[in-house]
Amino acid sequence: MPAKSQYELDREANIAKNRALFEDLGLKQTLESLGTSSAKPIKPAAKPVPEKRLKRERVDEPTAPRRASRRLQKKQGGDFEETEEEKKLREEEEVKEEEARKEAEEKSRLAKRPRHDTLNFNTLAESNSPEDLSSLSTIMKNVVQCSRRVADSEAFVYKEDAEKQEKREVQGIREKVQNLKVVSRAKVVQDRIYCSAYHPELTKDLLFFGDKAGMLGIWDARAPQDENEVDGDITPQSREGGKYWRLQVHWPATSKSSISCVKVDPIDSHNVYTSAYDCSVRSVSFVSGVSNELYSNDDKILLTSFDLPPSGQEMWISDTAGGVTHLDLRETKSKARRYGLSDNKIGTVSVNPTRNHFLVTASNSRVVKIWDARKLDAMPISLLDDAAQVEATEEVDNSTPRRSVLDFDSDVVNQYNETSKGKGTMRAEFQHGKSASSAYWDARGRQIVSTSYDDRIRLWDISSPTFKIDGEFPNLKPFSQIRHNCQTGRWLTILRAQWSTNPDVFPYFSVGNMNHSLDLYSCKGELITQLTDPTMVSAVQAVTCTHPSLVERAASGNASGRVNLWAPEGLKDEQE
Template identity: 55%
Template sequence: MPSAYELEREKNIARNRALLEQLDLKQAVEGLVAKPAATKSQAKPVQPNKPRKPRERVAEGPRRQSARLRESVIDPNESPAKRKRRDAEREERRAKEEEERLEEEEKARAAKRPRHGELGLATLVEEGDAEDLSTLASLFESMSQTTKLIMDEDAGYRSDEETEEDKFVTELREKLQDLKVVARAKVTQDRVYSAAYHPEVTKDLVFFGDKHGSLGIWDARAAVDEVEDEDGDVSVVNASEGKYWRLQLHWPATSKSSISCVKIDPINSHNIYTSAYDCTVRSTSFPSGVSREVFVTDDVLISSIDVAPTGNDMWISDAAGDVWHRDLRQDKSVVSRYGLSDTKIGCLSINPTRPNFLVTSSNSRSLKIWDIRKLQNVLQDDSLPTPPPSSPGGPFLDPISKLDSEADYDTVTEYTQSKRGQGCLRADWRHDKSVSSAYWDPRGRYIVSTSYDDTLRLWDISSSNMESSSTFPSSRPFNRIRHNCQTGKWLTILRAQWSPNPEAYPHFTIGNMDHSVNIFTCKGELITRLADRDKISAVQAVTCSHPSIVERVVSGNASGRCVLWAPEDEE
């Protein structure tokens, strides 16, 4: 018996058929009639396989065979003497091939290791720039070797003239507020890590250290190149770039050789010191055209260097929290190591007027000031006398050769807490986060520090405190400036850099995350903000100033492009 569903279905079909017949749609009526299901088609009978045509055999040539197999075939008619001679030649050939393979492997390994020997400029210059070596040599020949002695704190600008301080600030603002972009060039191929302005007054010569161990030398105001076309017309090429050279001082050319610091010899401005993450410090003399290694560590990254005003003493900080002293008059093997922190010391600075004071900044969130005259006693016997705070001459009273030893962090800490070590650690000023940099101003009185807590701090240390042997009384900066220091992974750390000009009112420059360069006074007052939205579209992370010309500021970014800020009327 059909189900209710089938009965209802039949009624619907009949109803639809009657409706369609009224509309004279006979084809649609026929479509309503259910068609019987199609029967499955029967499988086709299996077809017999067709016989395949046999392949035509092609005559084969002689098969390739390795030299080893060919040599292993023994000719029964070959004499024993000839066979012995052939075996000897084969062994000699194999030995030569193995020697060549080992030499290639050694060359590949050497290409990845730091270079420790003396290197000529022809070796350091990049490919394609060898012909410019003569131009670079003539550039330094045309400049005199400037000599800088230890300056007195009261030389140049005098901070005691408080009544005229507003006048000096006004003059400084008038000189700096109208600086414009007068030159731009991609001086280095990679991110700029460090910079130094040459003291020559007739040139705007700047040195830039990049991420891959290359030193860029930029003559920003050099005469432009003129090129004559086919029609005889002369056109100017790269009018706003000046001239630049690149020297691969540190090796290998990877991020393992980033140039962390560039310093110009205070006695001979033709000599440049560079420190890098390849654990070496090199001295490059342009008159002689030779770069030599002056310091090396064992797999510890070098973060900062500074040279005393006499040009004889170099201080070096590393990522392990150690500070090294190197007497440049002695062999590079004679060094002294002091463990001044249990974390990385990212920056150190020597007081330019009192070279016995050293300031260090580290990831331990502290800024410390050390008296070098007493720090040296940690490496000597208790019987040796402690030098008085007002001792004349350099920071060391005894020959530096006696200091060829080491003192770890625990030893230095125990010494500073002892009676004999009183006055060695003159200040320990805490920050909220890591201290990325700290520098003395040109007169050796102010200190500016930058920290990851987005703050610039300023300290003013009086002469009376420096002349005493007790700890500095102030533990708080006299000014704190809010400044974004969150550079992240792809930008160089922002560092506040003092203008090295002792004749000008003390001021410093620092890059800003809004693509500008800020200039502050030693009191923390903003002098001006250098910016150009049409020409500058990146963070100017690295800055420096001319040692004797106030109206000169240079900055560099993460792509290797550098900018010279100067008055437009002097272009």
């Protein structure tokens, strides 16, 4: 056995000394726990076996409220004020939700309503409308039948003291219109108003409005209201005047069916025409109480406007693909011819009322153009491709009816315009700074007014000898350019200057103003008056029209579907 080291000897001595001390103190348990260096090491105790953990049932505990924007908290009833940005976002969201709701409702109605059929007023009327359709038919049947009056192309053209004579005419109009007030107002349609038309009836103020959802509103603005409709608690500013009816002429009731143009038939004042983004043109007869489809295209090209000459026998229709379609109302729609007159959307087409073969178009290509319709109609089908020629030949031979409209695209039109036979098809053009929103002939067929996004209203005066030129018109430049804010943005209808069709007065036009007024200008570019009524009007009057025979009448509509009749204030007292 090896000898122990000094360290081990000292350690054992200390243990023995401590043992003797613990025995003297009687601490046997402590003594037993002490061991010597030779004692075996104590084995560690075995680890306990873990118990099987039971699955606890989930208990729903109240959670802290989630964070939300102030806009949502206010929507849920919280007391928070919206910022302008939050308000704008909320309104946009509400508009989207409303459109989605309407679209869902219309899907269920589409199956029950054949799109191209002849429909009666009971089908077109709102299912929950309180208006009585029989009263509408009675009113319209009692309207005196009248046709559109044609002005003299040389009317109000003075050879002596022209400036003095023109100022006298303008002053005469100003005296009649400068004090006009809102004598009646109503929410005739539910959505943004896109177009309007004033009926020529003299004993009534009968107006038509087309809205964003394909609804046609008919308003008898000064009709007396029933006693049960008059509420004494409603303020004059909120009270609705006259009577109105609503017909869902185009469907579905969404922005896909917006009525882009409405006009009274120039030879039958009991009939109204409408065009819409559902790619169709319809007529509405208030005598028979039915709506018929006059035209539709299979290419899903949206229709933007249309116009008719005073004879009422033909129609020119513009579309978003840059085309203008000629439709003879005495023939079937299969014989229509379409001409590509622009590479961009054509917003308006206007027929010269005294020289019906001249058209003016305004397009997003920034150009206003004058066309000779005689040259367009004479365009040979040999310019078309082989398939289109075969189709046209089959129709001429009466073997099978033509299936679609003959389409002369812009390349064909330009090619034809450069030939000796087609020379003068396009008579003149003028480039604007930005998109040309509209262009119209006046009642005499010698002046044009255009509006553009470059914030200008332009006026042209074309003398009668110029129309006799066989080729292009020389030096077509506007004689007047009026600064006018046309930046309507997304939520307002585009501003369009509309001529008065009254042939008895010096030509003037109306146009909406972003400052909530209705502006009237003479054909010389002079401001006649700005109609305002702050107590009744607090929105942009984007859509305007004037009475075809009475100078003291004008109407306007805004983006909410509310319309106003502007007339002498005395008429308001007569109603009350």
